[in-house]
Amino acid sequence: MSWITRTRQQLTGFLARRDTPDNLWTKCKNCGAMVYTKEWEDNASVCPRCDHHDRIGPKARFAQLFDGDYRVLPAAKVAEDPLKFKDQKKYTDRLKAARAATGEPEAMMVADGQIMGRRAIVGVQDFAFMGGSMGMGVGEAFLAGVDAALAASAPYIVFTAAGGARMQEGILSLMQMPRTTVGIQQLHDAGLPYIVVLTDPTTGGVTASYAMLGDVQIAEPNALIGFAGQRVIEQTIREKLPEGFQRAEYLLEHGMLDMVVHRRDLKDTLGRLIGLLMARRIAA
Amino acid sequence: MSQYLDFEKPIAQIAQRAADYRAAGDEAGARHAEGAARRLLAETYARLTPWQKTMVARHPQRPHFTDTVKALVADFMPLAGDRAYGEDEAIIGGIGTLRGQNIPVVVIGHEKGSDTASRVKHNFGMGRPEGYRKAARLVELAGRFNVPVITLADSAGAYPGVDGEARGQAEAIARATAAFLAAPVPIIAAITGEGMSGGAIGIAAADRVIMFEHAVYAVISPEGCASILWRTAEKGQNRAADAAEAMKVTAADCKALGVIDTIVPEPLGGAHRDPQAAIASLAMAIAAELQPLLAKSPQQLIRDRRAKYLAMGRTL
Numbered sequence: 001m002s003w004i005t006r007t008r009q010q011l012t013g014f015l016a017r018r019d020t021p022d023n024l025w026t027k028c029k030n031c032g033a034m035v036y037t038k039e040w041e042d043n044a045s046v047c048p049r050c051d052h053h054d055r056i057g058p059k060a061r062f063a064q065l066f067d068g069d070y071r072v073l074p075a076a077k078v079a080e081d082p083l084k085f086k087d088q089k090k091y092t093d094r095l096k097a098a099r100a101a102t103g104e105p106e107a108m109m110v111a112d113g114q115i116m117g118r119r120a121i122v123g124v125q126d127f128a129f130m131g132g133s134m135g136m137g138v139g140e141a142f143l144a145g146v147d148a149a150l151a152a153s154a155p156y157i158v159f160t161a162a163g164g165a166r167m168q169e170g171i172l173s174l175m176q177m178p179r180t181t182v183g184i185q186q187l188h189d190a191g192l193p194y195i196v197v198l199t200d201p202t203t204g205g206v207t208a209s210y211a212m213l214g215d216v217q218i219a220e221p222n223a224l225i226g227f228a229g230q231r232v233i234e235q236t237i238r239e240k241l242p243e244g245f246q247r248a249e250y251l252l253e254h255g256m257l258d259m260v261v262h263r264r265d266l267k268d269t270l271g272r273l274i275g276l277l278m279a280r281r282i283a284a
Numbered sequence: 285m286s287q288y289l290d291f292e293k294p295i296a297q298i299a300q301r302a303a304d305y306r307a308a309g310d311e312a313g314a315r316h317a318e319g320a321a322r323r324l325l326a327e328t329y330a331r332l333t334p335w336q337k338t339m340v341a342r343h344p345q346r347p348h349f350t351d352t353v354k355a356l357v358a359d360f361m362p363l364a365g366d367r368a369y370g371e372d373e374a375i376i377g378g379i380g381t382l383r384g385q386n387i388p389v390v391v392i393g394h395e396k397g398s399d400t401a402s403r404v405k406h407n408f409g410m411g412r413p414e415g416y417r418k419a420a421r422l423v424e425l426a427g428r429f430n431v432p433v434i435t436l437a438d439s440a441g442a443y444p445g446v447d448g449e450a451r452g453q454a455e456a457i458a459r460a461t462a463a464f465l466a467a468p469v470p471i472i473a474a475i476t477g478e479g480m481s482g483g484a485i486g487i488a489a490a491d492r493v494i495m496f497e498h499a500v501y502a503v504i505s506p507e508g509c510a511s512i513l514w515r516t517a518e519k520g521q522n523r524a525a526d527a528a529e530a531m532k533v534t535a536a537d538c539k540a541l542g543v544i545d546t547i548v549p550e551p552l553g554g555a556h557r558d559p560q561a562a563i564a565s566l567a568m569a570i571a572a573e574l575q576p577l578l579a580k581s582p583q584q585l586i587r588d589r590r591a592k593y594l595a596m597g598r599t600l
Contacts, residue, residue, distance in 0.1 A: 079600040082541070083532050087513035136597050143594065165481075165503045167513060170531040171543050172597050174481065174503040178489040179597075181462050182590045205503070207454035208442075208482040213462060227454035227482070228444030232508075236444050246449060256452050 028052055044263045053220045053263055055200060057102065058109035058124035061159055065122060065267050070113025073148055075105040076140030083170050091168040098129045106137035107162070110145040112152065116271030118278070121149040123158040127201070132162035134206050135169035139176035142210060146183035153283065155193040155274045160211040164204020177209035184213050193277040195270065198225050198248065198257070216273060217257045218266075219248035225256075287556075289339050295324050325553045332498065334533050335525035338506055340498040340554045341477045342440075347559035348409075349376055349395040349436050352476065355563040356434075356570070357391055358383050363425075366417035369451060374407040374443070375415030375487070377422040379431065385571060387578075390426040392419050392487055393436030396477075410443035413456035416486045420456075420463035423471075432470040432577070434570060437484040438477035440505060457486040464489040465589060468582030472573050474566060475499045475535075475544065476555075491589050492573040494546040496566070498554050500533040501544065542596055546573065 026040040027033070030052035040047075044064050045054040062070055085091040099105060107129035112121055123145040125132045132138075142158070149156040165173035187194045196214030198207075201224035208227055219225060226246035234241060244250050248260045261269050288296040302317035332340065340346075353360050357380035364371045377392040394411065397403035419435075426433045442453055464471060464487070473490035479501035495501060502509075509531060510523035538544040548569045555562035577585065 079597070082597070082600045083530070085530050087526070087530060139597075167504055167509050167531065169503075170541075171501055171503055171533070171538055172541060172600075174485055175543055175593070175596050177458075177482065177485050178461055178465060178593045181458070181465055181489075182593050185462065185466060185590070205482050208457040208486070209461060210458075212452075212455040212458040226449050227442065227457070228449065232444045233446060233449070237446060241446065245446065254450050254452065256455055 026054075029054065046263050051221065051262070053200065053222065055127050055161065057126045057128055058104065058111075061124045062109075062111050062113070062122065064263070065115055065270070066111070066113035067115065067117065068113075070111045070122075073110040073112065073141075073144050075109075076137070076144050078136040078140050081168070082136070082172060083168065085168040085170070087168075094130060094168065102126060102129045104129060106141055107132045107134070107166075108138045108141035110141055110148065112148055112154075115157075115267060115274065118271060118274050119152055119154040120270070120274055121145050121152065121154050121156045123156070125159060125161045125199075125206075127161040127163075130166065131164075132160075132206070133164060133166035133173070134162055134176045135166035135173045136176070138162075138166070139179050142176075142180045143183045146186055149187060149192055150190055153190070153192065155195060155278060156187055157195045157197065157270060157274075158210065158214075159197045159199055160202040160206055161199045162202055162204065162206040162211075164206055174205065177205055180210040181213065184210060191281050191283065193274060195273065197261075197266065197270075198223055200224050203227065203229060212256070215277070218269065219251065219257050219260050220263060220266075221248055221260055223248040225251050287343070287345060289336075289343065291336050291339070292325075292328065295321055295328065298324060322552070329498075329553055333525065334500070334528035334531075334537075335506065335522070337498050337534055338478070338500050338524075338528050340556070341496075341500045343554065343556040344398070345556040345559070346477055347555055347563055348398060348438065348477075349393040350398075351559055352436055352563050352566065353378075353380075353391055353393075355560065356383060356567055357381060357389065360391070363422060364418070366414040366421060368414070368417060370414045372407075372412045372415030372418060373405055374409050374411040374439075375419055377418055379426075382432075382434075382570075382574075384567065385574065388429075388431045390422050390431050390433045391436070392422055392433065393476075394439040394483075394487075396438060407443060409439045410441060411439065411483060411486070412443050412445075412448045413451045413453050416442070416453075416456035416460040419487050420460040423460075423463045423467050427467045427469050430469060430582075432472070432574060433464075433467065433490075435471070435473045435487045435490065436476050437473060437479045437488045438475075438499075439480055439483040440478055441480040442483035442486065454482075457482045460486040461489050465593070466586065468586060470574060470577035470580070470585060471589075472570055472577070474548070474570070475501045475538075476566070478505075480505050489589075489593070491577055491585060491592075492546070493544045494548050494566075494569050494573060495535040495538060495544045496548050496555060496562070497535055497550040499535060500528070501535070501538050502528075502531050502533040504531075506531065506533070541600065
């Protein structure tokens, strides 16, 4: 056996063992294209073939948005499982699983950093954490972001992604709607911009509160945005839903958004926007 | 004559026996059976399960907005329209004089209707964006004229339809909530029947939130919760009852969680057995809640209301 053959065998064995691990290639959930993961991530997790905007978590979002370093705000302490809720699983077990899967304490993370040289507080909801659902933890994270914005006299930008309220926290999850709204009114009083970027999907109680109260409303292309779930609506009206219903472009057409912005242009759009809104701000 | 709910069948049977005795001329027997029926009714209602309370809260003969306002307010003048698209009769609003207090109030609430025609007219109390925009408009009107606001929440939820979504159901609810939180006048919200989800909170962010003894208040209907969290439920099992239990939907639960302030007692056997007594009980509770609020300045009201919501749930 020549050294060449030997090396080739070793190489083949090595490659076979690797057997295209999950993270080497990414399959687009929309068009099915297999994209080299490095290329996928360099393209901000947007499919280079069909422009599908994949769901991303807080850390990827912060990395895409901030100029350089940023500081993640400490997670707020809230009562864990205030209802002692149990369906087919215990709520505490669901929380544990979500924490293990995401490595994050809750479905929203807030960070303080700079966007195009301008300080901004950015909150990002994580759909991977129990469907981004809004309970006390998300409410407190949202409000911690408000407090940070007030303390820094900085704009507050929130990326929404949620199925809605966290049922396992019962009526307390519904109360996050007025609670977060109070936070937004504090920003209004202080003359600080509150900008919402709706990402796929944003529905339910989140849409019916802080996701729709931005000074400026931006959405990512094709994001599902609505109040009621599509299954519920179909059951109610007993007919097929219109094409493109509850998608970002549909909302833009119906006057619910200022703009639909491609992910690669978000940083630039947000940077310019906060510059314009803060330029002549009168401090309260 | 009250329509009996499923879990009230034993009571219905004894009441029927009483009627039979009376028809047979046995007055003593009838009285005896009536006493037994009353005792069983009291026992049953003293320990209703959350799911049974949901049934009571949805009872078709429970007093609705129109009945309540008639008793609560003199010369009620409905005010219609959202000034943008239409008039939504699922949410009624108007102005009148609060009886016994002799001050003007703006009253806003869901109306479910009481027969087929009126249920359709009021869309079973499920509001569309126009209803929430009207509510926001009327709260702002109340604020301009220093008129307190009373709301009556009784809805299975905001209407889930294509038209509502097209016209911004979510945005309308969010803006209504914001209008309530910014109002410089006292606001009392009463959860009178079903307070379900965004449909309820859109008119229920208030200085004081009161709730009928057998009303339910929840982030989603027990059926909705069950269909999402108990997807693999075996046939025939009432998972909605489990969901109602798990979500803690009763007035006592909501009070313990600090979400509501006061529980309003209902007549024996629920508000539907004596609507006028129930409404009188509600009127008393509203008057008691309103007095201390009237002494507050607009700034103080807004400050305290915001502080209350910010603090909610933090000390559990």
